[in-house]
Every structure is written in C-alpha cells, then in structure tokens.
Amino acid sequence: MADKLRAQQQLEQLQARYIGVGHADTTKHEWMNNIQRDSLALYVGHPALLQHFSVALNEPQQKVRKMFIDKTIQPCGPPKDKDAEMED
Structure with a gap:
C-alpha cells in the first residue's frame, strides 16, 4: 500500500514540475x-534542425525560426468547444 501511495506522490511531483506530462x-x-x-x-x-527545415521549405533560416516561434502561440489552432471534445 505504501508503494502505491509513493508512486502516486511521485507522479504528482512530476506533473507539478513538468506541465507537458x-x-x-x-x-x-x-x-x-x-x-x-x-x-x-x-x-x-537546434541550429542543424532549423537549417534542415529552412532547406526543405526553401526559406531563409531566420524566417523559418520566426515562423516556428510565432506558431508556438497556438500550434493546433483555437480550442474546440467542450461538447466536440467529449465526442473524440
């Protein structure tokens, strides 16, 4: 029983520390x-990955970097309404 409680506490600590978990x-x-x-x-x-994307997109590296930074605001678009999420 103590192991289960300890595992739950460790999971909660990870979730508090790392939002993406x-x-x-x-x-x-x-x-x-x-x-x-x-x-x-x-x-x-990672500059090498950024250079790879800039070559693949045929755009300057700084433009690709700015595009990626701008996209972090809403990478998957605006959130759906609650009813549509429940169906997924």
Missing part, C-alpha cells in the same frame, strides 16, 4: 498543444 483532466487539445510546442522549441533550439 499532463494529468487526468488534460484535454486532447491541451495534450496536442504541449507536444507541438515541445517539438517547435526543439527545432528552434
């Missing part, structure tokens, strides 16, 4: 936003 009330839209933001931050933070 999620919790029982995390919606599908929030989860997808967290994943997209993590990915975009990774691309912006």
Whole structure:
C-alpha cells in the first residue's frame, strides 16, 4: 500500500514540475498543444534542425525560426468547444 501511495506522490511531483506530462483532466487539445510546442522549441533550439527545415521549405533560416516561434502561440489552432471534445 505504501508503494502505491509513493508512486502516486511521485507522479504528482512530476506533473507539478513538468506541465507537458499532463494529468487526468488534460484535454486532447491541451495534450496536442504541449507536444507541438515541445517539438517547435526543439527545432528552434537546434541550429542543424532549423537549417534542415529552412532547406526543405526553401526559406531563409531566420524566417523559418520566426515562423516556428510565432506558431508556438497556438500550434493546433483555437480550442474546440467542450461538447466536440467529449465526442473524440
């Protein structure tokens, strides 16, 4: 029983420390936003990946970087209404 309680406490500590881990009330839209933001931050933070995307998109590297940073605001678009999320 103590192991189960300890595991639950560790999970709660991780959820408090790292927002992207999620919790029982995390919606599908929030989860997808967290994943997209993590990915975009990774691309912006690694110059080799950013260069790869700039070559693939045939755009200057600084323009691709700005595009990725701008996209972190709403990476998956505006949230849906609550009724539509319940159906998914």
